[in-house]
Amino acid sequence: MRLKDIKILILDDDSDVLIALRLLLKSKVKEVVVEKRPNNIMSLFEKNNFDIVILDMNFNGLVNTGNEGIYWLKKIKQLSPATDVILITAYGDIDLAVRSLKEGASDFIVKPWENERLVQTLHELTEKKGKKKPARSSLKTEAGKIIGESAVIKDVFFKLEKIAPTDANVLILGENGTGKDLIASAIHENSLRKDKPFVKVDVGALTASLFESELFGYKKGAFTDAREDRKGRFEIASGGTLFLDEIGNISLQQQARLLTVLQNRQITPLGSNEPIPVDIRLLCATNLELTVLADENRFRKDLIYRINTVELTIPPLRARGGDIKLLTNHFINMYAEKYFKDSFTVDASFTEKLKDYKFPGNVRELQYALERAVIMAEGQTLTAGDLMFSPIEKFQDTVCENDLTLETMEKNTILKVVEKNNGNISKSAKELGITRTALYRRLNKYGL
Incomplete structure (x- = not known):
């Protein structure tokens, strides 16, 4: 198609928005219909079969919660499940973005939109129509599968299935070792850009002098050692996905430079005055909490909104319950094969030691501990003595004596109950005396 x-x-109560979008799209599509009153949706669909709806999130003008947009999104999907809906709003509410994708939206765009990006989104949705949806239930990546059956990791899988096919920028949050790079790879490999480059950059490790040359490239003679032209990571990733890891560790000056590039969608290599347009989907990751990033002395809020169309929090291993057993079996089998050893069994002491440990280093620490156990094992049964945890990891108890705020106490209580119930959300919600939905809201709020 x-x-x-x-x-x-196009549904929006702002006449200027309707005029602007009509002028932008009328020469690019077969037909554009504009409407200010969402109440007319039913009659419009009775007369027309719309392939795509661009829907405003707020029609009230007094309380901009986005609830009206969600309501009309559901109505549209009931009337025409095959119609793609792009939600558009002036308010970059991240939770609302995730919620809208969960309710069936195809994408989420923040005003003021970029014309090129909007048209590109329409192109991608059009190309996808009629094609078989790629299977994503296993979430395979080049590094293998993302393994897990706990409620919290299934929630991540669900969001990934909704987010991956869109072109939305994603901010991946989570502790060190939770697998943020694997999640980024899964988003790319299950997206419409999967056949294009996936370029990862650890921006937190780049010095001030290397930041611009690595990201934006340089021309021959731009500095002493620039003996030939070199493309930057933005240009190499053009058409595909750029993953900026440890985004929370870059300086305010670097943030300003990055913001300019994201706003203009073009880069200028060092030693050149000629801008180069770039088309990338941006994924970012950090182990910092969003509340820390929101401190403007540390991170620019305007940049947060640029990189954070959708926020995805990866749960720590200690909150994933039975996933530890699944991952343990996977890694033991993987390393037994790698090191040409026969299959292993584990005894009760080994299992008990795993169960009692908090895993401050998360999946990465579990993986390295099991690799060492397989290498050093004397027999084919692994015992507690074979399991040694890294001394470089130190678990920080979530209860801080100097932080007795109501929010901190609520967060710590939720974490303890979820851990106690091995990641079972239904049991945890019942024990806390709240609904599953209310518990999910709090898990998202505190990044658990």
Whole structure:
């Protein structure tokens, strides 16, 4: 299906928005219908088969919660499940973005939108129509599968299935060792850009002098050692996905430079005055909490909104319950094969030691501990004595004596109950005396 063959409905109570979008799209699609009153949706769908709807999140003008947008999104999906809906709003509410994708939206765009990006999104949705949806239940990556059956990791899988096919920028949050790079790889490999480059950059490790040359490239003679032209990571990733790891560790000056590039969608190599347009999907990751990033003395809020169309929090291993057993079996089998050893069994002491440990280093620490156990094992049964945890990891108790705020106490209580119930959300919600939905909201709020 081609873009020029589709019919688009635009719903917004702002006449200027309707005029701007109509002018932008009328020459690119078969038909554009604009409407200020969402109450007319039913009659519009009775007369037309719309391929895509661009829907405002707020029609009230008094309370901009986005609830109206979610309501009308559901109505549209009931009337025409095959219609793609792009939600558009002036408020970069991250929880709302995730919620809208969960309710069936195809993408989420923040005003003021970028014309090129909006048209590109329409192109991608059009190309996807009629094609078989790629299977994503296993979430395979080049490094293997993301393994887990706990409620908290299934929630991550669900969000990944919704987020991956869109072109939304994603901020991946989580402790060190939780697998943020594996999640980034899964997003790319299950996206429409999967056949294009996936470029990872650990920006937190780049010095001030290397930051611009690595990301934006340079021309021959730009500095003493620049003996030839070199493309930057943005240009190499153009058409695909750029993953900026440890984004929370870059300086305010570097943030300003990055923001300019994301706003203009073009880079200028060192030693050149000619800007180069780039088309990338941006994924970022950090082990810092969003509340820390929101401190403007440390991180620019305007940049947060640019990189954080959707926020995805990866749970720590200690909150994933039975996933520890699944991962243990996976890693033991993997390393037994790698080191040409026969299959292993584990005894009760080995299992008990795993169960009692908090895993401050998360999946990465578990993986290294099991690799060592397989290498050093004397027999084919692994015991507690074979299991040695890294001394470089130190678990920080979530209860801080100097922080007795109500939020901290609530967060710590939720974490303890979820851990106690091995990641079972239903049991945890019942024990806390709240609904599953209310517990999910609090887990998202505190990044658990």
